[in-house]
Amino acid sequence: MSTQAETGRLELLQGTLDLLILRTLVFGPQHGQGIARAIQQTSGDELLVEHGALYPALQRLETRGWIAAKWGISGNNRRARFYTLTRAGRKQLVNETTKWRRLAAAIGRIIGPESEEG
């Protein structure tokens, strides 16, 4: 499902971006660029996030009421739109995390332990 991109990074699995955004926001309000960078860094530069693709996702989460946004000033004194996790978003994050863990575990069991693959 996931493919190895030219850069050697992993492209995101469909639907996982929402989870990553919510997770990133657990640590406090963040603007779009910050979220993108945080995902990239936290994943040890393994995940490729096209920054542009982030915004429709943010938009979607905002409409669903899982995150809220307002304009603010960034660390280096730039104007930016900051996103915060809402209560509903937090709940959603828990759900999504559980779901994802179960999925990962299930897939892991199917493809077997790493050693066999050599």
Add this chain to the structure above:
Amino acid sequence: MFWRNMFWRKRKPGDFGDEIQAHLQLEFDRFREQGLREADARLAARRSFGNAARAEEQYYEAGRWSWADILMQNIRFGLRMLVRSPGSSVLAILALALGIGANTAIFSLFNAVLLRNLPVQRPGQLVLFGKGEWVGSQSDLPNRSWQLFSYNGYREFQRKNQVFSDVAAIDSILFSTHGRVAGGANLEKVSAELVSGTYFHTLGVKPVLGRTLSDADDTTPGAHPVAVASYSWWQRRLAADPSAVGTRVTIGATVYTVIGVAPPEFFGVTVGQSPDLWIPLAMEKEVSPGWNGLDNNLFQSLYIFARRKSGISVQQASANTNLLFQQIVLGYAGPHPSPRQLEDIGHAKVELTPAATGLSQLRRQLASPLQILMALVGVVLLIACANVANLLLARATVRQREIAIRMSIGAGRSRLIHQLLMESGLLGLAGAMLGVVLAWGAVRLLAAMVSTGPDPLPVRLAPDAPVLLFALGVTVLTALLFGTVPAFRATRLELAPSLKEGRGITGGPMRNGLARGLIIGQVALSLALLAGAGLFLRSLVNLMNVDTGFDRQNVLVMGVDPIGAGYQSDPRLENMMQRVEERVGAIPGIQAASFAFFVFNGGGWTDPVIVPGRPQSEHDPDVDHNIVGSQYLGAMKMPIVLGRGLNPRDSGASRKVAVINETMARVYFPGGSPVGRTFSIGDSPPWQNIEVAGVVRDAKYMELEERQRPAAFYPHAQHRGYLFTFIARYAGDAKRSMSQIRTAVSEVDPNLPIGDASTLLQVVNASVAKQRLVALLSTLFGILAALLACVGIYGVMSYGIARRTNEFGIRMALGAKRGDVLWMVLRETLGLALIGGAIGIALALTSSRLVKSVLFGLGPSDPIAIGAAAVLMIGVAVLAGWLPARRATRIDPMTALRYE
């Protein structure tokens, strides 16, 4: 949430752009920090962002507004397109408005008369015993499905059944009587319905004021002078007085107390009647002194309806009811029923019919006309649709290049179809709105046309939810009908040729088989409608030309109410009638005046007669009996052909006599003169041994369509009873005569109420009101359809000619004569009209069989009606094609060649 998504656009697109800019700035800052040069940093920031335009687009499309935006765009675009060709848009909207309006108007009436449920609790549980078609009373035990029941029968059903939560009875006749309200001096018209005490409770109708009747108000005959007022009477007569409970209404010698007011939407259970007062059946004798019998098992004059217990099916209810019914009827036959009676009873039954929509004489009268009209307007709408489809097709052809360009630069076909459908939707909507307004006005007119009396039809005609839903449904359906095919065709074209094509000669005049098919269809349907109109018109003419056997000119007919005036059935009544007849007859200009039991179309009394010495037969027709004054036959100008007419010397003391009609003479007294012979009606003592004094010419008695019936006339001086009709033959002005008659009557008895007068001619005309309605409307619809078809032909032909302008120019430049061009164009129309005509005739011949039963004096394939329709339709179709064809001949070859 959903709502907010759809309509609450929180962010403007600009705000989103700002955010992207902010993002790029932050990235740029970061790369600068990492030491990139300004230009590289900018580039890197853009690269990491990816496609900004796509992000914006994605954002926009995810931004829930897109579909609504597209919709708005399509609407705006559609409106622009409609405005761009105003002529054809207006034409289309008008055609649709007429079609939808006509449908909505007819449906309003259809709904009000035939479909609407009574405004009562859970109407689905109500059942009627029998079909409720018979009106009046009957005294025998019918050997078939029963419809009328006696009061005792109702009580037995009520007591003994196990399947109904409640049973109620209602008199089959609505009494129009007169009374004094709240001690007033004048007698006013009051219509009273006699109902059982359980009536309101069975229906579940709650009063808006006071209380309704209860079973306790209906126990002892004559002891419950109470009444529930209808809402409209309370408003009209008591000025909606909140303290109206307790108001006294005097009818005859009885003073009734108003105990409550029914809710506004409740007109009773009979559609088309609106009683002013509901009075308990216990007061039957007081309300109707001449016609009653609460304790008589064989005085059967009531309808019974009941509410099924929940969980009881119609079958269960029916089984229990019929079981009970057999027991009850056996009881009526006496201790020793004859074998004949037993056999009849064996065949007798009660059919439970659903009564959710109530009872209605009106429904029976109007069911077939309304069904016919509904079908006719449906066809009109179809024709209107065909018309609009043709307009759209023509328009789409004009826009071929526009559509081709749009498709070639990437417009999606579905989006284009949406747009084109939006245009038809807008047309439909505009047509529907105009149509509903039209219907609003038309339905009042319709109601006036079907009302036989001076009062408007008492049904609610205000457009309600079903009517508006119907209009909406029709609109959507029509929009799809006329819009879909043109839209799909318009977008199916091959791009290259369309782009290359000018408005040149490619695509001949009627290359479009669809347009041609639509024209043929329109001609065929219009012809069928015209043929129908012809049939109904000729049927009406035949009816109006029926020899009535009386002279309908110069006769006034009016209702009188001796009961309201307080007369008992005694010599005072007879005395009053004779004095009124004498007094009115003495007015100069009045040639004859008489009371009558019935005048034409006013109902009748039919019973078999027994002639001594003549064996009775199964096939003997019942005789129409009428009780009249001595001058009645003269006033009606029914000529005596044998013996003598009635005269004032026929009194209570003299020999009982009758004047019979020719048919009765022929059937009951064959071979020899009937004068001086005798006959009897049943075994009731006053009707034995009646001597035939003379024979009067045959006439129509109840309706114009009736087959000739035997009839007999008896002098009222010899038969005690109430007569409710008064006629007078006058010379000169009807209004003046009427006021003279009123004066004369009030000199005899100032209290005797005289109702609205009409002329006998009006009575005869009103008796064919529904036939006139159908004839008139079908003609109107036929003309409308033909007009629409003509407009369609005209439009398609003009358009074809406009497209062929330079072809004609070339032909004429090469020497074609004007006549040749004319014929070339006309030939096409003629061809279509003839094909359409042939199909139309076939259609008319097959569909007219459905209306066979409502035609009078002609068959459904009447060659005159259908032939006239064919000639007319093909004629106007050719005319509609000729007008543009003539224009083609006027083309100046030089202009035409330069046309492109």
